Amino acid sequence: DAGVIQSPRHEVTEMGQEVTLRCKPISGHDYLFWYRQTMMRGLELLIYFNNNVPIDDSGMPEDRFSAKMPNASFSTLKIQPSEPRDSAVYFCASSRRHEAFFGQGTRLTVV
Amino acid sequence: DAKTTQPPSMDCAEGRAANLPCNHSTISGNEYVYWYRQIHSQGPQYIIHGLKNNETNEMASLIITEDRKSSTLILPHATLRDTAVYYCIVRLTGSSNTGKLIFGQGTTLQVKP
Numbered sequence: 001d002a003g004v005i006q007s008p009r010h011e012v013t014e015m016g017q018e019v020t021l022r023c024k025p026i027s028g029h030d031y032l033f034w035y036r037q038t039m040m041r042g043l044e045l046l047i048y049f050n051n052n053v054p055i056d057d058s059g060m061p062e063d064r065f066s067a068k069m070p071n072a073s074f075s076t077l078k079i080q081p082s083e084p085r086d087s088a089v090y091f092c093a094s095s096r097r098h099e100a101f102f103g104q105g106t107r108l109t110v111v
Numbered sequence: 112d113a114k115t116t117q118p119p120s121m122d123c124a125e126g127r128a129a130n131l132p133c134n135h136s137t138i139s140g141n142e143y144v145y146w147y148r149q150i151h152s153q154g155p156q157y158i159i160h161g162l163k164n165n166e167t168n169e170m171a172s173l174i175i176t177e178d179r180k181s182s183t184l185i186l187p188h189a190t191l192r193d194t195a196v197y198y199c200i201v202r203l204t205g206s207s208n209t210g211k212l213i214f215g216q217g218t219t220l221q222v223k224p
Contacts, residue, residue: 089152099160101157
């Protein structure tokens with residue numbers, strides 16, 4: 001397996017634009033996590049899914065953020081409209097029961 | 112999920128054992144201890160996990176105290192490539208219910224030549 005695949009690796013966008021981050025989890029994994037990492041706040045859990053169903057989205061900062069998992073092999077994190085304070089590295093991870101595997105992350109810069 | 116306390120930073124000489132402590136005094140009976148590390152600008156990497164027994168794999172050993180209120184991650188022969196931020200996480204893990212994977216601030220381990 002190629003591991004967790006995230007796209008794009010880098011994204012630069014203007015304030016107010018819509019941004020969509022994509023994640024392909026490892027086949028057979030039933031948990032999927034979205035994280036955001038900044039120097040100030042560290043690694044923050046935004047939302048996680050179990051069997052494509054959102055279990056806890058209490059970490060989603062505000063209504064501008066939304067996440068979907070339409071099937072077991074794909075998830076998106078959308079920011080609309082984007083703001084400069086959303087600039088961060090966004091990680092996706094998937095797991096079965098114990099070991100979680102992380103993607104390489106998407107570095108988002110909002111100017 | 113229970114919270115953990117780790118020292119913010121540690122140094123270790125190359126080739127020596129690195130012992131990273133973690134306190135999790137409020138851990139409950141069905142919560143596991145996990146260790147991850149993050150090498151600069153990469154995604155976190157799983158190292159090891161345990162419930163109450165000591166565990167060892169090709170990367171590290173995990174020692175959990177009998178009361179389960181603290182644990183130590185041991186890297187037996189640290190190399191420069193082990194320089195990273197190490198996270199200790201306590202997480203509910205069951206066959207039908209598994210909790211959040213919450214990262215704290217971790218310990219920055221600097222391995223020096």
